[in-house]
Amino acid sequence: MFRHPWAPYAFIAPAFIGLFVFRFIPIGLSGFGSFFSENLRGDMVFVGLKNYAELMDDPSFWNTMRVTLIFNLIINPFQICCALALAMLVRRPSKFIDVFRLGFIMPMTVSIALTSIIWSILLDPTLGPVNGLLRWGGFQSQPFFRSEHQALETLILVATWKGAGYWMIFLLSGLLAIPREIDDSALIDGATGIRKFISITLPLMKRPLAFVLVADTAANFLLFAPVYIITNGGPNGATQLLMFEAYQAAFAYINHGRSMAISTIILGVVLLIAMFELRLFIPAEEEQS
Amino acid sequence: MSNRLSEGLRYTLLVIIAVILLTPIYWLVMSSLRPADHIFRFSGNFSIETLIPFAFTLDNYSQALQSNVGRALFNSLFVSLTTVICGVFVNSLAGFAFAVFDFRFKKLLFVLILLSFMMPFESIVIPLYTLMRTIGWTDTYAALIMPEVAGGLIIFLFYQFFRGIPREIYEAARMDGANWWQIYYKMTMPLSGPTIATASLMIFIHQWDAFFWPLVATSSERLAVIQVAIARNMTMEQANWGAFFASASLAVLVAMVPFFWLQRHYVKIVITNADR
Numbered sequence A: 001m002f003r004h005p006w007a008p009y010a011f012i013a014p015a016f017i018g019l020f021v022f023r024f025i026p027i028g029l030s031g032f033g034s035f036f037s038e039n040l041r042g043d044m045v046f047v048g049l050k051n052y053a054e055l056m057d058d059p060s061f062w063n064t065m066r067v068t069l070i071f072n073l074i075i076n077p078f079q080i081c082c083a084l085a086l087a088m089l090v091r092r093p094s095k096f097i098d099v100f101r102l103g104f105i106m107p108m109t110v111s112i113a114l115t116s117i118i119w120s121i122l123l124d125p126t127l128g129p130v131n132g133l134l135r136w137g138g139f140q141s142q143p144f145f146r147s148e149h150q151a152l153e154t155l156i157l158v159a160t161w162k163g164a165g166y167w168m169i170f171l172l173s174g175l176l177a178i179p180r181e182i183d184d185s186a187l188i189d190g191a192t193g194i195r196k197f198i199s200i201t202l203p204l205m206k207r208p209l210a211f212v213l214v215a216d217t218a219a220n221f222l223l224f225a226p227v228y229i230i231t232n233g234g235p236n237g238a239t240q241l242l243m244f245e246a247y248q249a250a251f252a253y254i255n256h257g258r259s260m261a262i263s264t265i266i267l268g269v270v271l272l273i274a275m276f277e278l279r280l281f282i283p284a285e286e287e288q289s
Numbered sequence B: 001m002s003n004r005l006s007e008g009l010r011y012t013l014l015v016i017i018a019v020i021l022l023t024p025i026y027w028l029v030m031s032s033l034r035p036a037d038h039i040f041r042f043s044g045n046f047s048i049e050t051l052i053p054f055a056f057t058l059d060n061y062s063q064a065l066q067s068n069v070g071r072a073l074f075n076s077l078f079v080s081l082t083t084v085i086c087g088v089f090v091n092s093l094a095g096f097a098f099a100v101f102d103f104r105f106k107k108l109l110f111v112l113i114l115l116s117f118m119m120p121f122e123s124i125v126i127p128l129y130t131l132m133r134t135i136g137w138t139d140t141y142a143a144l145i146m147p148e149v150a151g152g153l154i155i156f157l158f159y160q161f162f163r164g165i166p167r168e169i170y171e172a173a174r175m176d177g178a179n180w181w182q183i184y185y186k187m188t189m190p191l192s193g194p195t196i197a198t199a200s201l202m203i204f205i206h207q208w209d210a211f212f213w214p215l216v217a218t219s220s221e222r223l224a225v226i227q228v229a230i231a232r233n234m235t236m237e238q239a240n241w242g243a244f245f246a247s248a249s250l251a252v253l254v255a256m257v258p259f260f261w262l263q264r265h266y267v268k269i270v271i272t273n274a275d276r
Helices: A007-033 A050-057 A059-089 A097-109 A112-122 A129-136 A151-176 A180-188 A193-204 A206-221 A225-231 A242-252 A256-288 B002-032 B059-066 B068-100 B106-118 B121-134 B141-148 B152-163 B167-175 B180-191 B193-209 B212-217 B226-235 B241-274
Strands: A036-038 A044-046
Touching (some): A007 A256, A007 B068, A007 B141, A036 A256, A050 A256, A059 A206, A112 A151, A112 B002, A112 B226, A112 B241, A151 A206, A180 A193, A206 A256, A225 A242, A242 B121, A256 B121, B059 B068, B068 B106, B068 B152, B068 B226, B068 B241, B152 B193, B167 B180, B180 B193, B193 B226
Antiparallel strands (some): A036 A044
């Protein structure tokens, strides 16, 4: 390592100015703004914890929290199982495996906004090809996003369609890092199939799995575009996720204090998730240096 | 025998999953090539024509490009490429400092960087909008570009790579009287081709994908990026379906270009980073 009186600070300055202005100031603004409310004349007045108290008293906010929680409890394990299954399937090099690897990450090229629009058309009750296929196969057509009882599940499937390949990349890298000898010695010991997977592969995948779990949770916790584009939180609040609630408070109801309070809650949760993630990274750093 | 059976099963699963993941993209592109009145004619009742269009046209594309979509594609490309150039420069500088120097508060600053990349950008969108309104940046290109330039993930990526460069070559360069800026742009950066490519791809895809922030930060038609323009065209009454499928296909195809181009780099480097 080198020392220099000012060069390191000059090198990091542009990035840190950027991070400070566009990350840390907004975080501060959010916490600060959540203690203020706009009065009838449009002035900001200090109201203490009133915005939070109002949220706590608001049944629709509790519905949002409930939906967000259920959504995350289902989608994160589900997405990771799918991603792990994909990674296991394309792990061993064989014919055409590069084609499948590339094919599985192709949904990444469809932006989250386009994913939402395309799937809302595909799943349309009358015009959608998916229901066309169901009817052709002799099944009943399904309402998908139009039904209170199917909308959240459908949202989870659509988000997984886009996300599974992305998280597969990280898990595949973990699998490929497992030394060959471990696999071979397992075979000699007679461990095959599911037993080998549970007793040998999974323990070695602890770190990549933990990383993906935390990063995936942070991403899904902030899901916005499909709710905004397809369901608008409906039917009957079934897909009212927290990020959409924050958006509505800020831009539909123009309730500044409320939107800042929700943002602060979101930031608090995300920060908590980030702390977990950090714990996964720091030991690795120390081992190496 | 059982080996061949399990290989057969594996390939069957691979093909089924590939079909599920790729059919929507295939259907999107095929629909964009159908005459406007054919797009939904075969979708509700399944037949071979649902999958393979019998009548082809490029009308949808010429219509899309004549509408606001042409401008929106330009906006997206401009915003994404500018962010790539600025982002590679700013973040590689910071990564260089962390990899090469020892300085006060280094540990603390590094933790801040890690923390910033673990907090997804979406989490600060609403307070960031308040900030932009205060400094009068709403509805500008700067609002779309500047917040995305400095990024913890990209700094980390460069840091990882720069750390692997042996310090002897820096010592030799210092002996020859080179200053640190010259070392950075004459020695380190030219060695970093694959890392620069990966960083560029990651920044580009992230910006090309962006929806929530551009939706909030820009309200005028003039500055709409492609994702926002398509979504707005959809919510207007009587959406032009032909133009929608054409513009969505264009948006996906542009995003595919760097993927096919840099796929090997990307997967390889993400892979070496992920298991740290």
